[in-house]
Amino acid sequence: MAPRKLKAAEHPPIAAPRQHKADAKAAASHPPARHRPQTRIQKEKQDIILEAALEVFAVHGFRGSTIDQIAEVAGMSKPNLLYYFPKKEEIHRRLIAALLDTWLAPLREMNADGDPFTEIRSYIRRKLEMARDFPRESRLFANEMLQGAPRISEMIEVDLKGLVDEKAKILVDWMDRGLLARADPYHLIFSIWATTQHYADFDVQVRAVLGKGRNGEGRFEDAARYLEQLFMHGLTPRPRPGQKT
Amino acid sequence: MAPRKLKAAEHPPIAAPRQHKADAKAAASHPPARHRPQTRIQKEKQDIILEAALEVFAVHGFRGSTIDQIAEVAGMSKPNLLYYFPKKEEIHRRLIAALLDTWLAPLREMNADGDPFTEIRSYIRRKLEMARDFPRESRLFANEMLQGAPRISEMIEVDLKGLVDEKAKILVDWMDRGLLARADPYHLIFSIWATTQHYADFDVQVRAVLGKGRNGEGRFEDAARYLEQLFMHGLTPRPRPGQKT
DNA sequence: CTAACATTTTTCCAACTGGTCAAAATTTCC
DNA sequence: GGAAATTTTGACCAGTTGGAAAAATGTTAG
Incomplete structure (x- = not known):
């Protein structure tokens, strides 16, 4: 199939929080989630806050970010923000939790039954699309690392290592065959992570080096x-002398 | 030649500050550099401070780091530290200035007259050695980006773009030939930057994924x-149908 | 030894930080 | 409409932060 070009992917609300299985001490959040799970308005406000927090945390990291900054970006007062998220850490935790899930989705899609090169190419493209469409998420992750x-x-x-172990097996199987x-x-x-995320995390550098020319949009293409060329050629099996089979 | 293994490179004091050409308002530093350029002791203390600052800034970024933290790591009181560097920003500036120079050294060494593959392989190895031996510098840089x-x-x-432009020309020339x-x-x-720096910047992730096994030292090897395989194979010229010459 | 200078410590401060609390404003539900 | 619940605000606080001032302590050259 023709390599579908990097199209403007739909922008799913990557930062949208999701309830994680908390059974016992039913959700530590203060006013929200006491009798009724979530009000529509509450969820909205929380999303606004998480959006703003993503913006700030992605740039300054956890310690370097202040609640005031986040509140300002979110367009509300600090106490008001603290009404929804009583702790700064809680905001960050929610962002990270939601992020990792989304972040690993492309790798999860790598299918053992598919053609290796198609799978790898798709994976690279998906990761690159994420770097382009969710640079803040990428930077948040990088900051944390x-x-x-x-x-x-x-x-x-656990989650990440487990997934990588699983996919590594698939790769080895392809190599064996x-x-x-x-x-x-x-x-x-x-190397796929590094090369793709680079375009989000080091965006300033990439832009600076490529110059002010028409690179604005073209750089991801x-x-x-x-990258396709590098990995496709770099990973093409080549019969070497002294190799069995 | 046999691929020399990643040996423990000498650890030059990468963070060592160097006077930058300030001519007019002769160096803004307070007590140092007024009548005599630099006392031996002053330089020592400054280096200790820069060392400590590197440690802290590399992890928490500029905003997330405090003078107190740096002072503690440096083993001196905050006011004492401020005696040598009256401004937090000044410490950071010095670190960054010294860093960029060192950071680009490997690329500078890429020689137009050498064999392309030898040059590129050497470049990759040098960058990887830097990621291994100067992870803090790498993270400081990443944080800034x-x-x-x-x-x-x-x-x-200016500096970085200029250098890359120059080396890009060399690469294109090799391709033309x-x-x-x-x-x-x-x-x-x-892609070389990304893949090599990844091992410094995302060290925790790399370690976690590789597991607690014998990866401790082996991962850089x-x-x-x-990477050598990937880039060597990925960049080997292959006569394609429909290509001139 | 001692004056001049360099270094270090003590004390202090104003701005900022994460967070509390009660009152006020608003919305929701009957 | 009005009581109850929810949301927002303003005032406030204790701890931290970058930094200033000055006194106290070396250090060194004459």
């Missing part, structure tokens, strides 16, 4: 083309 | 091997 992931160590050690050049599957995945 | 490079926009728009697969030289450089 830079700080040593103090707030999500468990998540990356000679459909893909033999290479370290983990580092292969790392160019990146897609380049 | 994430924030939109407010303090170094000029540097990246059929020594290297045709590809966007800018995105080629980006594995990464080097993998």
